[in-house]
Amino acid sequence: MGRAAARGYEGFGGRVEEFASASTPWDRPRRAAPAGAPNIVVVLVDDLGFSDLGPFGSEIPTPNIDRLADGGWIFTDYRTAPVCSPARAALLTGLNPHRAGFGTVAHVDPGYPGFTCELPEDAPTLAESLRAGGYATFMVGKWHLTVESELHDGGDRASWPLQRGFDRYFGSMDGFTSLHHPHRLVRDNSVVDRPSLPEGYFLTDELTEEALGMIDGLRANDAAKPFFLYFAHTAVHGPVQAKAEDIARQRGRYAAGWDALREARFARQRELGIVAPGTRLPEGEQADAALIPPWESLTEAERELFARHMEVYAASVAEVDESVGRLVQRLEELGELDRTIIVVASDNGGTAEGGPGGTRSYFAQFVAGTPVPGDWVRDVPRELELLGGPRVHGHYPAGWARVSNTPFRSFKGGLYEGGVHAPLVLSWPGAPVQRADRGLRGQFVFVADLAPTLLELAGVAPLGERHGRPAQEPDGRSFASALGDATAPGRSAQYFESFGRRAMVSAGWKAVSPTAPTPAEGAAGGRWELYDLAGDPSETRDVAAEHPSLLGELAESWRREAWRNTVFPLDDDGSLFRSRPERECALAEPVRLPPFRPPLERFRASRLTVLRSFEVRAELVLGPEASGVIVAHGDQGGGYLLAIEGGRPLVSYNAYGVMHRAHGARLEPGEHRLSLRLDELDGLRWRVALEVDGMPDAELPAVPMLLGMAPFTGISVGYDFGGPVDWELHERHPGGFRFLGGELGAVTYLPGARSRHDATVIRRLDEAVLAVAD
Incomplete structure (x- = not known):
């Protein structure tokens, strides 16, 4: 065992001993976890909208998550990255997405530091810090933190889960997969060689069984060691699928249509106090009216089809809740629920990638920007009974995505609140706070704050080094104090960037530039909008003309943050993501x-x-x-x-x-x-x-x-x-x-x-480096 320096300080969970990591993974320091250290379970749901869980106003039955929220904390001002890989990178490292190497999803590799699509060598993950601090570390589900060209069997595994701190892993390394027939599953460092699947197979169920098996295996051999379980659901990412019996339970729930369901969710949110008084539902252009027709204008056949799409989506959400319930039940059986922190969150807002009418042909809709001919069929008709099953790769229409993101505007990938404002529930029955101190929390929390918070609650310090290199200073800051103090401060500011679009949240104000600037306009130029989130959290009134100086300051703050966080170059003409x-x-x-x-x-x-x-x-x-x-x-x-x-x-x-x-x-x-x-x-x-x-x-x-x-x-x-x-x-x-x-x-x-339609540009890495230097 290598030697490691240590220093102590007082954290939320008691005294923390910080150990610097040794230079090699097999020589890293290990120690017993702090006495009474809690288990940690992070449940991340894919593409779940702000209002899709019961505690946030949903009609979808989620009794198990409701129970966690009833005895825990509901964070109503939680923001994440606008797409999935950046959120996951920030969650695990405590870094802002671009500094963590993920300016976008792990399907590009243009050669720039903010878009490497691999976690930095000098950024210890939450799993690595917890493992060094005496935890067993498990992961099941979607990884999506390895550049796709390294996912094959001969690829470099340096950015695979086991090399980034997990003792055990089972799931899909890719961005999504079929829940009935996963395209590829990996156990630890190897592909699962299973030529066929049993009748009735369903991935959410297997992921849950694997998670329970990892916990049981630990407890059969060590009755006290705390564990960290990162359960990253593939649901409810497209293709949206569910089991037939669960879809049947949702039958008829959405016949009233997306306009009525949106109003009903908004009413419940106001009753629950999830949204601030005075919040308004965006309407017209702000509510994507050009993309979403009024429900009453649809034909009877369209309404039946679109309602069925939402029944499948709701069933998939309910299956996630059932999975959470099974984990909670096992923790109760082990007598460990009180000592377990459970976090439930989404990686970004609900997505409109299904288009105005949804699709039963997900990959025909999901064609990576290729200019398809006018007779291209994006939605191959199928029998309604097949939706959600193994024969259909489908996705709900944009009207339901707007419902998912109630009361906010826009969707996944965008920088209005619908793309980045997500649900967050934290439960810890045995936390050293009074029952009366639990409930709603309105602090501004960002996804990068989760790792520092969980480390503080566990009483484990972040690793100061990784493989002999000093660790990057995290961008996230612990919000542990908010658990016992509803008035504790949250973060004050955060930048956002997605496909050249820009946003800056600071002190209750939000500047948004919904389009990338031209090279002539500069990084802080182009069209910007300004919103007073304190009085208008759903961004219905652009007050840029009333506060030009403030808007200019926020735009310039974004530019400074962008340089600090390796955001550049912006994808101002689409060429960034065509480079390989x-x-x-x-x-x-x-x-x-x-x-x-x-x-x-x-x-x-x-x-x-x-x-x-x-x-x-x-x-x-x-x-x-x-x-x-x-x-x-x-x-x-x-x-x-x-x-x-x-x-x-x-x-x-x-x-x-x-x-x-x-x-x-x-x-x-x-x-x-x-x-x-x-x-x-x-x-x-x-x-x-x-x-x-x-x-x-x-x-x-x-x-x-x-x-x-x-x-x-x-x-x-x-x-x-x-x-x-x-x-x-x-x-x-x-x-x-x-x-x-x-x-x-x-x-x-x-x-x-x-093909002449292949716009890919092959570049040498040194050309990309020179390009960003210019």
């Missing part, structure tokens, strides 16, 4: 994939197929009864596969829910060479052609390209992993339709020319 590092080019080289292995990871696979022509070659020896999948890529959200069924080749192509199929001629037993070509046509389409032994055999003349995040499930050889590409084929041959009755060799992918 040169090292990723290797991911688009030809590759041979052996059969029956875990699927090639999503992003790794996408480099071979997305926005380009490509060829898939396979060699096989068929026996008289040979059948099964040769190669599959994708799922019910979009994908393609090549199989042998009934002695004939089958090409299935799922165009975001629209199925296309072509059969080849019957094959005689023996050796065969198959070539599946997808060649680009005009209008972002592919011609899909199969050759067998050098001769044309089957063809799909024109199908929509799979773009953006599709195909989402990676490439599997010899079986169809996860969500099936072709549901009818899956019903005939459940369990992945594994290739049997012959010999299947490795499958080779040969990427072709990039």
